[in-house]
Structure formats: structure tokens, C-alpha cells
Amino acid sequence: MPGQASPVPVWSGLAVSESSNTMITLIYAHPYPKHSRTGKALLHAAHGLPGVHVRNLYDLYPDFHIDAKEEQAHLHKAHTIVLQHPLYWYHTPALLSLWFEKVLAYGWAYGHDSQGAITEALKGKRLLWAATAGGEEDAYQAAGYNHFPISQIATPIQQTALFCGMEWLPPHTVFGARKLDDAELLQAAEGYRDRLVAEIQHLTTQHPSAGASDAR
Numbered sequence: 001m002p003g004q005a006s007p008v009p010v011w012s013g014l015a016v017s018e019s020s021n022t023m024i025t026l027i028y029a030h031p032y033p034k035h036s037r038t039g040k041a042l043l044h045a046a047h048g049l050p051g052v053h054v055r056n057l058y059d060l061y062p063d064f065h066i067d068a069k070e071e072q073a074h075l076h077k078a079h080t081i082v083l084q085h086p087l088y089w090y091h092t093p094a095l096l097s098l099w100f101e102k103v104l105a106y107g108w109a110y111g112h113d114s115q116g117a118i119t120e121a122l123k124g125k126r127l128l129w130a131a132t133a134g135g136e137e138d139a140y141q142a143a144g145y146n147h148f149p150i151s152q153i154a155t156p157i158q159q160t161a162l163f164c165g166m167e168w169l170p171p172h173t174v175f176g177a178r179k180l181d182d183a184e185l186l187q188a189a190e191g192y193r194d195r196l197v198a199e200i201q202h203l204t205t206q207h208p209s210a211g212a213s214d215a216r
């Protein structure tokens with residue numbers, strides 16, 4: 001209402017002001033957002049959470065010309081980075097793959113700068129991989145048609161995070177993502193939101209100046 005302070009959102013007992021600093025940078029990569037159902041519902045659940053800043057890669061870079069410096073600046077601000085995407089051929093969509101190449105660059109995410117000093121801009125940050133998968137969970141096991149558990153599918157991303165000195169969090173996966181009915185979709189969206197809220201609560205405890213100290 002005009003002239004009135006906007007209400008402070010309260011998520012699971014956590015009060016954080018809407019103007020709180022970025023705690024989570026959420027990188028969203030869906031090549032066909034208009035056709036997305038599950039990814040869209042999850043993203044919708046994340047939108048508006050205090051301290052969560054969404055970077056929608058296919059909206060930002062339809063020509064695949066990623067602004068690496070801009071992306072690095074957004075990662076720099078966050079304590080936790082979320083990578084949300086549909087699983088495509090057991091990996092990320094192409095733009096997110098390119099994002100890794102361009103953004104996690106030598107002399108920033110790893111390696112040395114021109115003075116010879118070690119560069120590890122992402123060291124200590126937390127990485128949450130959030131993937132939607134068409135396959136059911138029981139397909140992601142040795143006896144299933146996907147043969148490997150999702151934890152093993154995740155290893156290239158996990159090792160990328162570890163190489164950059166990041167903390168790898170237990171992945172958040174929505175299985176059977178093409179066949180969810182409306183109730184299951186709502187449950188999946190709420191589960192994702194709860195996971196992000198738990199992460200915000202964790203960060204608020206670890207880094208009080210990041211968010212909760214702004215709470216009025």
C-alpha cells in the first residue's frame with residue numbers, strides 16, 4: 001500500500017527484510033522456458049525469497065555472448081550459488097556449460113593473477129545443484145535404464161566446485177519431472193522453496209550481516 005512499509009516476509013520463522021543483501025545467486029538455465037513446467041514452477045517458488053537473486057541465463061544471453069565480468073560480480077556477492085536446470089543428456093544445457101567455461105576463468109576462479117598471486121574467488125562459497133530430471137529415481141541406479149545414481153551423474157559439477165574451493169551441498173533433484181501431476185508439482189515447488197529457505201536460515205546464522213541484521 002502506498003506510504004506504508006512493505007511487510008517483512010517471514011519464511012519458517014526467519015524474518016529478513018526485502019532489501020537484504022544477496023545471499024544466494026541462483027543461476028537458472030532452461031533453453032525452452034515457454035515449454036518448461038517443472039523448472040518454471042520451481043523458479044516461481046524461489047522468486048521473491050529474501051536474499052535470493054536470480055540470473056536467468058537464456059533470457060540474459062539469447063545470443064550466447066556471456067558477460068563474464070558481470071556474472072563474476074554476481075557470484076562474488078553471494079555466499080551460496082544455486083545452479084538450477086533441467087538435466088539434458090546427463091549434463092547441463094549448452095549455455096550453462098558455456099557459462100562454466102567463460103565465468104570460472106583462470107585468474108579468477110582458479111590459477112594466478114598477473115602478479116603471481118593465487119586466485120580463488122569462489123573459495124568457501126557453497127554450491128547447490130538443483131536439477132530436474134525426466135527419469136524416475138529408480139531409473140537412476142545400477143539396475144535402472146540410466147545405470148548410474150544421480151550422485152554419480154553430478155560428479156563433473158561436484159568436482160568443478162571442489163576444484164574452485166567451494167563447498168558441495170547435497171544436490172536437490174526433482175525426478176520424473178515430465179510426469180508430475182498438479183499436486184506433485186506443487187509439492188516439488190514447495191520442497192525447493194523449503195530447501196532455499198533452510199539455506200537462507202543457515203547463511204543468516206553464519207553471516208548475520210548478510211541478511212537478518214537488516215530485519216526491522
Ligand SMILES: Cc1cc2nc3c(=O)[nH]c(=O)nc-3n(C[C@H](O)[C@H](O)[C@H](O)COP(=O)(O)O)c2cc1C
Nearest residue numbers: 036037038039086087088089090132133134135177
Ligand atoms: C534434449 C533433452 C535431453 C534430456 N536429457 C535428459 C537426461 O539426460 N536425463 C533425464 O532424466 N531427463 C532428460 N531430459 C528430460 C528433461 O530433464 C525434463 O524434460 C525436464 O527436466 C522437465 O523440466 P521442465 O518442465 O522445466 O522442462 C531431456 C530432455 C531434453 C529435451
